[in-house]
Amino acid sequence: xxxxxxxxxxxxxxxxxxxxxxxxxxxxxxxxxxxxxxxxxxxxxxxxxxxxxxxxxxxxxxxxxxxxxxxxxxxxxxxxxxxxxxxxxxxxxxxxxxxxxxxxxxxxxxxxxxxxxxxxxxxxxxxxxxxxxxxxxxxxxxxxxxxxxxxxxxxxxxxxxxxxxxxxxxxxxxxxxxxxxxxxxxxxxxxxxxxxxxxxxxxxxxxxxxxxxxxxxxxxxxxxxxxxxxxxxxxxxxxxxxxxxxxxxxxxxxxxxxxxxxxxxxxxxxxxxxxxxxxxxxxxxxxxxxxxxxxxxxxxxxxx
Amino acid sequence: xxxxxxxxxxxxxxxxxxxxxxxxxxxxxxxxxxxxxxxxxxxxxxxxxxxxxxxxxxxxxxxxxxxxxxxxxxxxxxxxxxxxxxxxxxxxxxxxxxxxxxxxxxxxxxxxxxxxxxxxxxxxxxxxxxxxxxxxxxxxxxxxxxxxxxxxxxxxxxxxxxx
Ligand SMILES: Cc1cc2nc3c(=O)[nH]c(=O)nc-3n(C[C@H](O)[C@H](O)[C@H](O)COP(=O)(O)OP(=O)(O)OC[C@H]3O[C@@H](n4cnc5c(N)ncnc54)[C@H](O)[C@@H]3O)c2cc1C
Ligand code: FES
Ligand code: FES
Numbered sequence: 001x002x003x004x005x006x007x008x009x010x011x012x013x014x015x016x017x018x019x020x021x022x023x024x025x026x027x028x029x030x031x032x033x034x035x036x037x038x039x040x041x042x043x044x045x046x047x048x049x050x051x052x053x054x055x056x057x058x059x060x061x062x063x064x065x066x067x068x069x070x071x072x073x074x075x076x077x078x079x080x081x082x083x084x085x086x087x088x089x090x091x092x093x094x095x096x097x098x099x100x101x102x103x104x105x106x107x108x109x110x111x112x113x114x115x116x117x118x119x120x121x122x123x124x125x126x127x128x129x130x131x132x133x134x135x136x137x138x139x140x141x142x143x144x145x146x147x148x149x150x151x152x153x154x155x156x157x158x159x160x161x162x163x164x165x166x167x168x169x170x171x172x173x174x175x176x177x178x179x180x181x182x183x184x185x186x187x188x189x190x191x192x193x194x195x196x197x198x199x200x201x202x203x204x205x206x207x208x209x210x211x212x213x214x215x216x217x218x219x220x221x222x223x224x225x226x227x228x229x230x231x232x233x234x235x236x237x238x239x240x241x242x243x244x245x246x247x248x249x250x251x252x253x254x255x256x257x258x259x260x261x262x263x264x265x266x267x268x269x270x271x272x273x274x275x276x277x278x279x280x281x282x283x284x285x286x287x288x289x290x291x292x293x294x295x296x297x298x299x300x301x302x303x304x
Numbered sequence: 305x306x307x308x309x310x311x312x313x314x315x316x317x318x319x320x321x322x323x324x325x326x327x328x329x330x331x332x333x334x335x336x337x338x339x340x341x342x343x344x345x346x347x348x349x350x351x352x353x354x355x356x357x358x359x360x361x362x363x364x365x366x367x368x369x370x371x372x373x374x375x376x377x378x379x380x381x382x383x384x385x386x387x388x389x390x391x392x393x394x395x396x397x398x399x400x401x402x403x404x405x406x407x408x409x410x411x412x413x414x415x416x417x418x419x420x421x422x423x424x425x426x427x428x429x430x431x432x433x434x435x436x437x438x439x440x441x442x443x444x445x446x447x448x449x450x451x452x453x454x455x456x457x458x459x460x461x462x463x464x465x466x467x
Binding site for chain 2: 008027038044075099
């Protein structure tokens with residue numbers, strides 16, 4: 001096999017110009033691509049590394065949105081004061097993913113384009129209404145993340161496109177949370193990840209609710225449970241349980257060698273309930289006993 | 305390729321798409337080991353520009369002009385790092401130890417970690433009130449098949465306390 005050409009452009013324009021040929025692959029941090037190259041699952045004639053494109057490594061606040069460059073690493077995302085202030089659940093998800101060695105190099109762009117359904121950031125970005133920006137020599141387009149994610153390791157990106165930025169709306173008053181369940185070691189992929197973004201009015205009644213779920217189906221999914229379950233109510237424990245049950249009924253769990261579909265569906269409901277509890281406030285949900293009920297304890301989550 | 309290895313200029317023959325692990329081992333730094341080959345175990349940990357990476361997944365081309373440190377350079381620079389592991393008897397076969405030691409260096413020297421105060425792995429979570437970064441959470445991902453983790457944890461805590 002001829003040696004692979006390795007390009008490290010310093011501008012987006014140069015990077016776009018290098019795309020389009022056969023077996024040309026963009027490289028973010030390489031934590032996914034390196035493995036595919038090593039195993040021979042991907043053959044590359046040319047690798048275009050985005051790590052030197054400075055503009056893609058910045059996080060800025062722009063017109064009421066967080067604009068996160070595709071080259072920002074998960075480590076930077078988790079420690080960024082801007083992200084912690086305006087989208088704390090994203091900082092949290094990025095900081096929980098994998099181990100520090102992966103977070104230090106894995107980029108948000110690579111994360112989203114790789115589209116492994118078990119990844120931690122997509123559920124949060126779905127719940128918070130993120131948009132993905134794509135560029136090619138022919139122009140630019142923006143897609144809601146929900147349209148960008150297609151299926152297992154599959155997205156709407158074209159071979160001539162670079163994912164440039166992820167935009168996350170900044171919404172004062174939004175309360176958000178991300179929780180993941182990792183029955184293996186802490187640095188393992190989650191069995192279920194659940195993100196919640198909600199808003200309440202001055203009277204303490206829910207006005208908006210968005211939920212993202214990862215690791216359950218072929219892709220991370222966005223859920224908007226029937227407003228009859230929650231609109232105009234405080235997020236009490238029974239309400240949270242009803243919402244959790246609605247999302248659990250809504251997911252399409254893919255059984256794999258690790259967990260059965262029934263188990264994943266059950267854990268989805270529990271994790272959505274916990275994320276709602278976290279998002280609603282640091283204090284326990286109104287009506288929740290301070291000692292964990294059996295449903296809320298990890299002891300109830302054994303795989304059968 | 306050209307980079308800095310343990311503080312010295314290094315010019316070596318390397319394919320840009322080969323793992324950095326192979327490059328540093330060929331350059332004589334055989335502390336980093338190949339364990340899992342897939343980024344999970346941490347035996348291959350090296351420091352690139354201040355952060356630990358899995359050298360088994362890090363493409364050499366990305367290290368062009370970078371500042372790379374392996375266990376050899378870190379411990380020559382600061383023998384207390386070795387002493388902490390020896391005193392705590394934090395190793396048995398020693399295969400994982402170069403990686404543990406390398407990550408321990410980062411735990412002690414980097415306050416900007418995502419397990420740091422207010423970080424995702426601290427008690428308060430991201431944006432929360434924070435707390436003491438927990439050694440176990442920061443070291444998560446450096447696996448040891450022999451000793452159990454208590455002695456390793458003690459070694460890292462001792463070393464960090466001295467910094
Ligand atoms: C040991 C291990 C444990 C892990 N555990 C977790 C976990 O717990 N949670 C979790 O969320 N994830 C986990 N991951 C997955 C990790 O999140 C992804 O591997 C990582 O986010 C991919 O980012 P990257 O920059 O390294 O991608 P790369 O490997 O560089 O690229 C991945 C894909 O995206 C393409 N690409 C990259 N950047 C762009 C761009 N800007 N535009 C267009 N295409 C692009 C590449 O061509 C390639 O197809 C784990 C990975 C490993 C190795
Ligand atoms: S050999 Fe690199 S992480 Fe295991
Ligand atoms: S000492 Fe043997 S693997 Fe850790």
